[in-house]
Amino acid sequence: MAIIRNICLQFPSNLSNAKAENSVTTGKILRHSFCPPCNTITSNSNNRRGILSMSAIYHGIPRKVETVDGMNVNGIHVEEAPSEEANLENESAANVSLVTRLHGRFVEGRFVYRQIFVIRSYEIGPDKTATMETLMNFLQETALNHVTSSGIGGEGFGSTREMSLRKLIWVVTRIQVQVQRYGKWGDEIEVDTWVDAEGKNGMRRDWIIRDLCTEEIITRATSTWVIMNRETRRLSKIPEAVKQELVPFYLNRLAVAPEEQDCEKIDKLNDNNSERIRSGLAPRWNDMDANQHVNNVKYIGWILESVPIEVLEDYIMTSMTFEFRRECRQSNLLESMTCPTARVMESNNNSKNKNPDLQFTHLLRLQHDKADVVRARTKWHFKLK
Template identity: 75%
Template sequence: MINGRKLLNGAYIDHDIVIQQDRLDDPLQTCLLGKFVEGKHVYRQTFIIRSYEIGPDKTATMETWMNLLQETALNHVTSSGLAGNGFGATREMSLRKLMWVVTRIHIQVERYSCWGDIVEIDTWVDAAGKNGMRRDWIIRDYYTKEIITKATSTWVIMNRETRKLCKIPPQVRQEVLPFYSTRLAIAKEDNDVEKIDKLTDDTAERIRSGLAPRWNDMDANQHVNNVKYIGWILESVPILVLQDYNLTSMTLEYRRECRQSNLLESLTNSTTATKNKLKAELEYTHLLRMQADKAEIVLARSEWKPKQIKHKSSS
């Protein structure tokens, strides 16, 4: 068994697809497989952008990128041989009923791929302070090796039963220590580390209420998948911005869990608008909160740049 797939007579099998070992250089075949590069410090996986992963402008979305980052991270844990019986948890974490939860993620997008494009994602981990873990990613165009997206995130450990944060046990630290890499996907000077201003009913320009999580929004850890929050955050962004601008940067700070029974509100406020003859850039602050008691779920900041208009050539 390799990366969750059976190995039979030298061939990788995934359902009815058989991938011969002598064809592993073909990106159409290796999209189902990941591999370690540079020793065991970097895990690399290749993906083809599917038709259901693109938005109205026929390119991948921020949610697509976040889903692929999450998939690569989980496959990294599985392929490392550390996976226990939890969702992304190591064996020692599973024994102690622990799980990873993300507290902050920052992603910078140079461009979004189109349907049928092939991307290559690298991911690695490192310590974050005394009691956290940092995970970074880089997304490249498979053929040109152009870096099109960078991301960094911070994770802590939570007890699955008490839902309380706890320190990383020494046994878990020893498991992940051999995989640590000190490199950075985003340089410190380029990372968005500024505090995100909180929004209220008085400061928010737009409020969208009545957002209800569905059963399919829940993940294997029995809380709303963190990628789902992005869609709800964008519910309160002006439609003209969604149509005419690309989301080029997003920072999310996760405050608490959300369950299916919770009803949510999405708040948005414009913080900057810089315009000149060459470009117009927008920045927004967001808050996703419980509708009943106004408890904060996610604070976020987004940056937008106008989409490039493709002019038709005259005949």
């Protein structure tokens, strides 16, 4: 992630009005530059959206930042630029205000963190809609920026300051994602995230994804997290000092209703009850994250390696539940295993019930000793032609 130099993250006192303040007139084209006389600014007004191109310096490298109607694009949030007649002093103050919100903004009294993304061409699958991996990347990015922008972020990958002092990191133990609809290429989506306590020694993080245009909720997700020592790789209790950092941000709200939460045990697959096995899956260097283990999103692709091709072509994944069992390193080889469950429903596309057409159980395991890495359950509906 790019680091902004010589800027301290500060937030204005009235964040609830941020969205209204940052809206611009339909079709209006703005011009602004962080470091004049940087790059030439170009704009396009083919439709109702006004496009603003801006240049910011990240470690001395110019980087374009695009906005649509003054709102943040791909997680970057900027305000309306001051007029060209504004003096340099006011322009400098406006620049600082712009940079402080580069990652998104807080809403609902700083309990909810919000970002806006645009679905890019390289984030869609063969049917021109976002993939499950894309959605998981949006969730992860919003969560990390939530910690960074809250003012309690430490040196680690999503760790707080007190966690960094104690060499502690967060690890996810379970995550459930429900998809009502996948966004299309070019769609703008809005991601909200918040946290709450989970039992005596865990944290829950929830997300909601909306279609920015219609405000329809298209994805809900919930997850549980525990703390690990980054050197010993052993789980740790949450120190009291860390709890005190987190408590002011706790929000008692569920993204996934209790009756829809997938809390059932995920059965373990083996060589006898697995229908399909794909061996020899090797993590690459780019699959590793800043905590020196395989990024959680990478597991999705490996799980799908053992799903029948006709399922990938004719069905759409509507739910995925992960249960993380152990870390995976670059030196490990993995096996992907898939088996349909006993609860496979007959296809009924005219019905509005939520029963899946297909349901699978999955396992990723280490190839050398057969130890579980991830257990998963997926639900699929037949694609409407």
